[in-house]
Amino acid sequence: xAERPGRKPRKARTARVVRTERLxxxxxxxxxxxxxxxxxxxxxxxxxYVKLLFGPExxxxxxxxxxxxxxxxxxxxxxxxxxxxxxxxxxxxxRELTLDFVIHGDAGLAGPWAxxxxxxxEIHFMGPGGAYAPDPEADWHLLAGDESAxxxxxxxxxxxxxxxxxxxxxxxxxxGEEQKIDSEVQVSWLHRGDxxxxxxxxxxxxxxxxxxxxxxxxxxxxxxxxxxxxxxxRVELQTPREDLSISGYWRLxxxxxxxxxxxxxxxxxxxxxxxxxxxxx
Numbered sequence: 001x002a003e004r005p006g007r008k009p010r011k012a013r014t015a016r017v018v019r020t021e022r023l024x025x026x027x028x029x030x031x032x033x034x035x036x037x038x039x040x041x042x043x044x045x046x047x048x049y050v051k052l053l054f055g056p057e058x059x060x061x062x063x064x065x066x067x068x069x070x071x072x073x074x075x076x077x078x079x080x081x082x083x084x085x086x087x088x089x090x091x092x093x094x095r096e097l098t099l100d101f102v103i104h105g106d107a108g109l110a111g112p113w114a115x116x117x118x119x120x121x122e123i124h125f126m127g128p129g130g131a132y133a134p135d136p137e138a139d140w141h142l143l144a145g146d147e148s149a150x151x152x153x154x155x156x157x158x159x160x161x162x163x164x165x166x167x168x169x170x171x172x173x174x175x176g177e178e179q180k181i182d183s184e185v186q187v188s189w190l191h192r193g194d195x196x197x198x199x200x201x202x203x204x205x206x207x208x209x210x211x212x213x214x215x216x217x218x219x220x221x222x223x224x225x226x227x228x229x230x231x232x233x234r235v236e237l238q239t240p241r242e243d244l245s246i247s248g249y250w251r252l253x254x255x256x257x258x259x260x261x262x263x264x265x266x267x268x269x270x271x272x273x274x275x276x277x278x279x280x281x
Contacts, residue, residue: 011067012066012067012125012126013037013124014036016033017031019031020119026102026104028103029088029100030101030114032123033095040095042090042130047130047152048087048129049087049130050085050097050125050127052084052125053123053124053126054080054082054110059078084249084256087099087155101114134156134159134166134218135243138214138216139213140166140167141164141166141216141217142217143169144170144201144217144218146171146172146197146222149249153220154181154183156218157181157183157185162184168186168187170188171191171200172192173193199225202228214243215233217243217244218246220245220247224248230246230274234246234274241275
């Protein structure tokens with residue numbers, strides 16, 4: 001397959017599962033290691049992510065794994081599909097990459113894999129990507145998201161300098177999904193129960209008495225509530241765009257393939273609408 005002009009070939013890494021751990025009823029941890037992580041680094045952003053590659057059942061790829069070769073020689077239906085996960089931790093000394101997976105029984109692709117995978121098995125992935133880390137020069141920080149954003153929020157909280165002022169809101173299904181985070185910031189855990197995703201989060205952030213000073217915000221999770229919080233921060237409160245990291249990790253009714261295919265256009269439309277509102281405010 002010919003490369004687009006100016007586009008670097010995408011090279012995948014191969015990692016080996018070191019160990020797994022069930023953190024909560026709906027969160028599974030997988031720690032990756034092996035020689036394929038040589039030269040890997042994920043210590044500049046707290047929202048670093050990797051794209052795991054899952055081949056269709058029964059399809060065998062040439063060794064060494066070469067994504068460009070696969071896309072050139074295999075029919076499209078046999079290409080690997082990607083699932084994106086935040087780097088919860090990166091230990092360069094032991095060369096271990098920690099990923100946390102939200103699981104919903106047998107639903108989905110990566111969640112069931114994370115539950116059943118055994119130490120010694122291999123997984124291919126791309127990355128890392130990432131763009132956000134809490135700005136130590138900000139007067140205060142807002143971090144808000146559902147369980148899909150919990151790994152990034154936890155990592156950001158752990159990276160905050162001592163004495164940093166922050167408000168963190170994490171919406172999870174119930175109290176059993178709360179996790180211990182090594183941070184002096186007290187997390188506001190919001191228990192969803194039977195309510196729609198993001199409803200409790202929207203209420204909590206809207207009720208916050210916003211401190212004075214420059215805000216640096218990280219808001220990620222289900223796209224609908226992310227859109228509403230973006231409106232609050234960007235349009236109503238006039239927070240500069242460069243002080244906001246806001247994105248829908250997922251959207252109700254869409255798997256990752258469908259959401260990623262439409263995400264850019266959806267985000268561009270929402271941003272254009274809200275930017276016009278911000279300029280008019």
